[in-house]
Amino acid sequence: MSSIANGQSRKRKMSGENKVFLKAESSDEDSDVQLDSTLQNKLYVLVPRHANLDPSALNTSHHGVGIDQKNDFVSHIFGNEDYTWLPLKSDHDSRPLWISPENGHIILEGFSPIAEQAQDFLVAISEPVSRPAHIHEYKLTPYSLYAAVSVGLETEDIIEVLNRLSKVPVPDSITQFIRQCTLSYGKVKLVLKHNRYYVESAHPETLQMLLKDSNISAGRVYRDENDQPTTEENASLTVSSKPTGKDLTIPGIQKGKDAKVDEIDKKKQELEQQRKEEDKLFGAVVGIDKEDEEDDDEAEQVHSFEIQADQVENIKKRCNEIDYPMLEEYDFRNDTTNPNLEIDLKPITVIRPYQEKSLSKMFGNGRARSGIIVLPCGAGKTLVGITAACTIKKSCLVLCTSSVSVMQWKQQFLQWSNIKENQIAVFTSDQKERFSGDAGIVISTYSMVANKRKRSYDAQKMMDFLESREWGFLLLDEVHVVPANMFRTVVTTIAAHAKLGLTATLVREDEKIDDLNFLIGPKLYEANWMDLASKGHIANVQCAEVWCPMTPEFYAEYLLENTRKRTLLYVMNPKKFQACQYLIRYHEERGDKIIVFSDNVHALVEYAKKLQKPYIYGGTGQQERMRILQNFQYNPIVNTIFLSKVGDTSIDLPEATCLIQISSHYGSRRQEAQRLGRILRAKRRNDEGFNAFFYSLVSKDTQEMYYSTKRQQFLIDQGYAFKVITNLEGMDSDPTLVFKTKNEQMDLLKSVLLTNEADLKDEDVRELDDVGRITDRKVAAKNRMPGLVKRSTTTSKSLAGGDNMAYMEYSRTSGGQFAKNPRNSGASKEHHSLFKKHLKRK
Numbered sequence: 001m002s003s004i005a006n007g008q009s010r011k012r013k014m015s016g017e018n019k020v021f022l023k024a025e026s027s028d029e030d031s032d033v034q035l036d037s038t039l040q041n042k043l044y045v046l047v048p049r050h051a052n053l054d055p056s057a058l059n060t061s062h063h064g065v066g067i068d069q070k071n072d073f074v075s076h077i078f079g080n081e082d083y084t085w086l087p088l089k090s091d092h093d094s095r096p097l098w099i100s101p102e103n104g105h106i107i108l109e110g111f112s113p114i115a116e117q118a119q120d121f122l123v124a125i126s127e128p129v130s131r132p133a134h135i136h137e138y139k140l141t142p143y144s145l146y147a148a149v150s151v152g153l154e155t156e157d158i159i160e161v162l163n164r165l166s167k168v169p170v171p172d173s174i175t176q177f178i179r180q181c182t183l184s185y186g187k188v189k190l191v192l193k194h195n196r197y198y199v200e201s202a203h204p205e206t207l208q209m210l211l212k213d214s215n216i217s218a219g220r221v222y223r224d225e226n227d228q229p230t231t232e233e234n235a236s237l238t239v240s241s242k243p244t245g246k247d248l249t250i251p252g253i254q255k256g257k258d259a260k261v262d263e264i265d266k267k268k269q270e271l272e273q274q275r276k277e278e279d280k281l282f283g284a285v286v287g288i289d290k291e292d293e294e295d296d297d298e299a300e301q302v303h304s305f306e307i308q309a310d311q312v313e314n315i316k317k318r319c320n321e322i323d324y325p326m327l328e329e330y331d332f333r334n335d336t337t338n339p340n341l342e343i344d345l346k347p348i349t350v351i352r353p354y355q356e357k358s359l360s361k362m363f364g365n366g367r368a369r370s371g372i373i374v375l376p377c378g379a380g381k382t383l384v385g386i387t388a389a390c391t392i393k394k395s396c397l398v399l400c401t402s403s404v405s406v407m408q409w410k411q412q413f414l415q416w417s418n419i420k421e422n423q424i425a426v427f428t429s430d431q432k433e434r435f436s437g438d439a440g441i442v443i444s445t446y447s448m449v450a451n452k453r454k455r456s457y458d459a460q461k462m463m464d465f466l467e468s469r470e471w472g473f474l475l476l477d478e479v480h481v482v483p484a485n486m487f488r489t490v491v492t493t494i495a496a497h498a499k500l501g502l503t504a505t506l507v508r509e510d511e512k513i514d515d516l517n518f519l520i521g522p523k524l525y526e527a528n529w530m531d532l533a534s535k536g537h538i539a540n541v542q543c544a545e546v547w548c549p550m551t552p553e554f555y556a557e558y559l560l561e562n563t564r565k566r567t568l569l570y571v572m573n574p575k576k577f578q579a580c581q582y583l584i585r586y587h588e589e590r591g592d593k594i595i596v597f598s599d600n601v602h603a604l605v606e607y608a609k610k611l612q613k614p615y616i617y618g619g620t621g622q623q624e625r626m627r628i629l630q631n632f633q634y635n636p637i638v639n640t641i642f643l644s645k646v647g648d649t650s651i652d653l654p655e656a657t658c659l660i661q662i663s664s665h666y667g668s669r670r671q672e673a674q675r676l677g678r679i680l681r682a683k684r685r686n687d688e689g690f691n692a693f694f695y696s697l698v699s700k701d702t703q704e705m706y707y708s709t710k711r712q713q714f715l716i717d718q719g720y721a722f723k724v725i726t727n728l729e730g731m732d733s734d735p736t737l738v739f740k741t742k743n744e745q746m747d748l749l750k751s752v753l754l755t756n757e758a759d760l761k762d763e764d765v766r767e768l769d770d771v772g773r774i775t776d777r778k779v780a781a782k783n784r785m786p787g788l789v790k791r792s793t794t795t796s797k798s799l800a801g802g803d804n805m806a807y808m809e810y811s812r813t814s815g816g817q818f819a820k821n822p823r824n825s826g827a828s829k830e831h832h833s834l835f836k837k838h839l840k841r842k
C-alpha cells in the first residue's frame with residue numbers, strides 16, 4: 001500500500017504537494033515532462049507541460065470534514081490517508097474500487113466478483129503498484145493515461161467506468177487530472193498509408209490547430225485533382241472512415257484446435273455468460289472493449305493531412321514540444337511499397353490467452369500500434385514478438401541484448417513459424433548474413449547497431465544495408481536494460497514503421513523508464529504474474545529468505561573491516577555455507593534440480609569447491625559451460641550447479657526447480673526478478689501440487705539484509721510473499737555439515753581476511769548473458785538416460801517445506817501455502833529492526 005502518512009500536519013503535506021503540481025519553470029526546456037526528484041513517491045511527479053492542475057482542487061477539506069477535525073478514535077491511525085469523510089455510494093458493497101482524492105492511488109478489492117474486469121480496465125488506465133492476492137494498488141499517472149488513450153480509450157469513458165467501479169464518487173481532482181492528461185495525448189496519429197505519411201485525428205479542430213504552427217504547416221503536402229503534389233494551398237482536410245480492425249486476424253488463435261482447446265472454449269463461454277450476468281447485476285460493464293463494440297456501429301470518420309516523408313522527424317518533434325505527441329500506427333495492410341514477407345505461425349502453434357490479449361492491444365484497430373508489452377519472465381515474450389511479425393508480414397529487425405539471445409530468437413522463429421532459414425539473417429560480431437529475397441528478418445544486438453565506433457568493413461556494409469531500407473517492424477527485446485541513448489540511436493538510424501518493446505520488468509534502478517514511452521511508445525499491456533501462475537503458464541514459486549546468524553568471530557571482523565571485505569565476510573559466513581549445504585541436500589533428496597547463484601566469483605568458487613559442485617562464471621570456456629549445463633539437464637548425478645551473474649538472463653533450463661542465492665548485487669529489483677525467471681519456466685509446473693523454490697540466504701544483522709529487502713520489492717509487488725526462515729531444523733546438530741569446528745571456521749576467516757582486494761569485486765559482465773541455453777537438444781538427448789531422474793514423493797506439508805523449517809512471514813501474504821503453516825502463527829512478531837522499519841514505512 002502507499003505510504004501511510006507519518007503524522008505531518010495536513011498543512012505541511014499540502015504545501016509539499018503544491019510543489020508537485022506546480023509546473024517547474026524551464027530548467028530543462030527539452031524535456032517533455034518535469035521531474036521533481038524530491039517527491040519520488042508521489043503521484044503526478046511527472047506533469048505534462050500543458051497540465052495545469054489547481055493544487056487547491058486537492059485540498060480535500062473542502063469536500064467535508066478534514067481529519068484534523070475528526071474526533072473518533074481510529075482516524076489518527078490513517079493520518080492524512082483517512083478518507084472516511086468521502087461519501088460512500090449506497091451500493092458500495094458491489095463496487096470494488098477506492099480512489100484516493102489526494103494522490104490518485106486506486107485500491108482494488110481483488111476478491112470482488114468483478115475484480116477481473118476491473119483489473120483489465122485498471123491495467124489499461126493506470127500503473128500497477130502492487131498486486132498481492134486480495135488487495136491491489138494502482139496509480140494514475142500522465143503516462144498511464146497516455147497509454148490508455150493510445151489503446152483507444154476516451155476521456156469520458158475512463159471517468160465514467162471509474163465512477164461505476166468506485167465505492168465513492170470519483171473526486172473532482174482526479175476527474176480534472178484525467179481530463180487534462182488526456183486532453184491532447186492520443187488525439188493525433190502519424191500514419192503511413194499507401195506510402196504516404198498522414199497526420200490523422202478524429203478531431204478536425206485539433207488538426208486545424210496544428211496547422212497554425214508554421215513548423216508543421218511547412219511540411220504539409222497539397223495535391224491536385226490528379227493526386228499530384230501541388231503548390232496550390234487548399235485548406236480542407238481529407239476525411240475517411242476509421243479502420244475497424246474487423247477483418248484482421250492474429251495468427252495462432254484459432255489454429256491447432258484440439259479437444260482440450262474445445263473444452264477450454266466451452267469453459268470460457270460459460271465463464272463469459274457468468275460474467276455477463278455479474279455485469280448486469282452490478283451495472284458495471286467496464287467498457288474497455290468499447291473499441292471492439294464500436295466495430296459493429298457505423299464507422300467513425302477521421303480527418304487527416306499529408307506531410308512530406310523528410311519532414312516526419314521535424315513534425316514529430318514539434319508535436320512533442322507542444323504536448324500533442326503523435327501516436328505511431330502502421331497501416332501495414334495498405335503498405336504496397338514494402339514487399340510482403342511470407343511468414344505465418346505453424347499450424348501447431350497456439351498462442352496463450354494472455355499472449356493474445358497483449359497482441360490485441362497492439363493490433364486492436366487493424367493497424368500496428370507501437371508500444372511496450374510487459375510479460376513475466378518465462379511467459380513467452382518471444383512468441384508474442386514472433387506472432388506480431390507474422391501479423392505484419394513485412395521485413396523485420398529484431399534487436400537483443402547479446403549474441404546468445406540472437407541465436408535463441410532465430411531458433412524460436414524457426415520453431416514457431418514457417419519462415420525459411422535463408423529468410424533469417426544474423427548480424428553479430430561473428431556472423432554477418434543477408435537474407436535472400438526482397439523481404440526477410442534480421443536479428444542483431446543493440447550494440448552492433450548503436451555502436452558508432454569504427455566498424456569492420458563487413459559490419460559497415462551490413463549497417464548500410466540496415467539503414468538504407470524501410471523496416472515494417474522493429475522488435476526490441478529486454479527494453480528495460482538498454483540505455484536510453486542507445487535506443488535513441490537505434491530509433492533514429494533505423495526507419496521502422498512499427499516498434500514493439502518486450503520486457504518482464506519495467507523497472508530500472510536509474511528511473512530512466514519514462515524515456516521508453518517516448519522512444520518506443522506507451523505500455524500496451526502488462527500481465528499479472530499471480531494470474532499466470534494460477535493458470536499454470538508459469539510455475540508457482542515459494543520464496544523464502546533464510547537468516548543465517550554470523551559467527552561471533554566473523555561478526556567482530558565485519559564491524560571492523562572496509563566495505564568490500566565486509567561483503568565477503570557476510571557472504572562467506574560459515575553459517576551461510578552450512579545453510580546452503582543443508583538446502584542443497586534437502587532439495588536434492590526431493591528430486592529437485594538446483595541452481596546456486598553468487599555474484600561474487602570468489603565466493604562462488606569457494607562454495608562450489610567445498611561442496612564439490614560444478615560452477616560456471618565469466619571465465620569458464622564455452623565447451624566447459626555446455627558440458628556442465630548438459631550434465632545438469634540430463635545427468636541424474638548432477639543436480640546442483642553454481643552460476644555467477646552470467647546466468648541471470650536467457651538461460652533456459654526448464655529442469656531447474658530450486659534457486660539458492662548466496663550473494664547478490666546490492667539492491668537490484670530487476671536482477672532478483674530475472675533470477676526468479678530461471679525457475680518460472682520449470683517443466684514440471686503443471687504437476688499437481690508442484691512448487692518451485694527460491695531461497696535468498698542473508699547473514700543476519702548485516703547490510704545484506706537491507707539490500708535483500710530492497711531487491712525483493714518488485715516481486716512482492718507482483719504478489720510474491722517472502723517468508724523468513726530463522727531456523728533450519730537439525731542443522732546445528734548435523735555433524736556432516738562443513739565448517740563445524742571452531743578451528744575450521746577460524747581457518748576460513750583467515751583466508752577471507754587474506755583475500756586480495758581484486759578478488760572481492762563482483763563479476764563485471766558486459767555481455768548481459770553469455771551462458772547460453774542448450775539449443776542442441778538432440779545431441780544432449782542422446783546422452784540422456786530416461787527414467788533415471790528420481791523424484792521422491794512427498795506430502796503436501798513437505799512440499800510447502802513444513803517438515804524441517806520454521807517460517808515467519810513479514811511480507812504481505814499471497815495466500816501461499818507457507819502462510820497456512822501452523823508454525824507461522826505468532827512468529828511474525830520476531831521482526832528484525834530493519835524489517836520493522838520497512839514495515840513501518842510501508
Ligand SMILES: Nc1ncnc2c1ncn2[C@@H]1O[C@H](COP(=O)(O)OP(=O)(O)OP(=O)(O)O)[C@@H](O)[C@H]1O
Pocket residue numbers: 350351352355375376377378379380381382383504650677678681
Ligand atoms: N503459446 C505457447 N505454447 C507453448 N509454449 C510456449 C508458448 N509461449 C511460450 N512458450 C514456451 O515458454 C518458454 C518461455 O518462453 P520465452 O523464452 O519466450 O520466455 P520469455 O518471456 O522471453 O522469458 P525471459 O524473460 O526469462 O527470457 C519457452 O520454452 C517457450 O517455448
